Amino acid sequence: MEALPPDSPAPSGRMLTLTCQRPAAGGTFVARHEGRVVFVRGAAPDETVIARLLDDPEEAKNARFWRAEAVEVLEPSPDRVPTVWPEAGTEGVGGADWAHIALPAQRRIGSEVLQELLTRAKVRSFPVEDAQVEPASDDEDGLAWRTRVRYAVDPSRRVGMRGWRSHDVRPVGHDPIAVREISQLDIPSWAAPEGTEAIDAIGPSDGPPAIVIVGRDLDQASIEIPARWDGADVSVQNASGLHPLRGDGLVRERVGDRVFEVSQTGFWQSHRLAPQLLTDVVDADLDVHDGDVVWDLYGGVGLFAARAAQAAGPGSEVVSVEGSARASALAATNLADLPGARAEHAECVAWVREAVAAGARPDRVVLDPPRAGAGQELMRLLASAVTSRIVYVSCEPSTLARDLAAIEEKGWRVTDLRAFDLYPHTHHIESVAILEPAP
Secondary structure (H helix, E strand, O other): OOOOOOOOOOOOOOOEEEEEEOOOOOEEEEEEEEEEEEEEEEEOOOOEEEEOOOOHHHHHHOOOOOEEEEEEEEEOOOEEEEOOOOHOOOOOOOOOOOOOOOOHHHHHHHHHHHHHHHHHOOOOOOOOHOOOOEEEOOOOOOOOOEEEEEEOOOOOOEEEEEEEOOOEEEEOOOOEEEOOHHHHOOOOOOOOOOOOOEEEEEOOEEEOOOEEEEEEOOOHHHHHOOHHHHOEEEEEOOOOEEEEEEEEEEEEEEEOOOEEEEEEOOOOOEOOOOHHHHHHHHHHHHOOOOOOOOEOOOOOOOHHHHHHHHHHOOOOEEEEEEHHHHHHHHHHHHOOOOEEEEEEEHHHHHHHHHHHHOOOOHHHHHEEOOHHHHHHHHHOOOHOOOOEEEEEEEEHHHHHHHHHHHOOOOOOOEEEEEEEEOOOOOOOOOEEEEEEEOO
């Protein structure tokens, strides 16, 4: 192939022969072509591929980097294995970008990415080489773990999943990472009603599976539930809200001896083992004592607050703060039997700002923010108010690294950081960090 000048536009669809090197955040691998960085999906470390450029020529004209997708492997990486999900490969669905990489290698690569992000953010109080991605116990093959699956629907009413960085709806085939309860529903073979935009499937740990048919203009009275969905709860989500057709619009999730009510459209950890694993880790890391004041920020339906209240005893105060009104109301229900625990519906940064201004001094805080992270203001507020310990649960290592560096600047240190492979065959990582005031 003839060489392209580094400042020339990238013709979308152009084929390049590239040798991929280190991993990048986001699940791609870094290659170079004529001095320009190319992020390649579907590759693996130290392998040579033919890749198709994905960027629009005009948009890429002045871009510092290009994006590409491997279409043929010329020299395979030692980490490459037969994919567990062929439909997630080239021009396939976007839900398993590392399905072609051996599971131990996925965790090694994830560790490298996490360590690089911590280094770039200049986190200094924790040895970054100790940040290693661990498997969830009893998850040996990384299959049949996902309890929440979203399907897309195209204008022809075909059900599938969207491609990587694409709006195209593509065939799913057999999804090997969905739990059996979801796979048995065989949702991709259903001809969705006109106006359907998406279909959510939930396989909870307690009670029947649930299906939510999503479409702004859907008429719930017109939906015909197929016979194979007998035993599943079914709802319609349209512009006027959630309308249960069968069931009450909730799913039940069991963690230890407690059952949590969760909205069918609400947040819950997607890996079948994650709620128990993270609850156990957060419980040990918080190390709550009787009489402590504990805040659970971005508390959802009260998962971490419930365990903290159980550990703290009736002499403590445990507050779950959550921005979703529906999740906060369910947290109040889920915490109702625990003395000293309560749920507050509020935007977390505003709530903490007001509480700190009023002189609040919590002993311990756990926070589990969305991918955007906590942000500098919240980390500053917590650094000024928390007396003992912060446990930060993160699903996005780049924003975690940023926030850890921010609180180090306020005189705190990272005393432990663990990372877990709770999204096998994808590049995502769940992390839990312990923060304490520096001595």
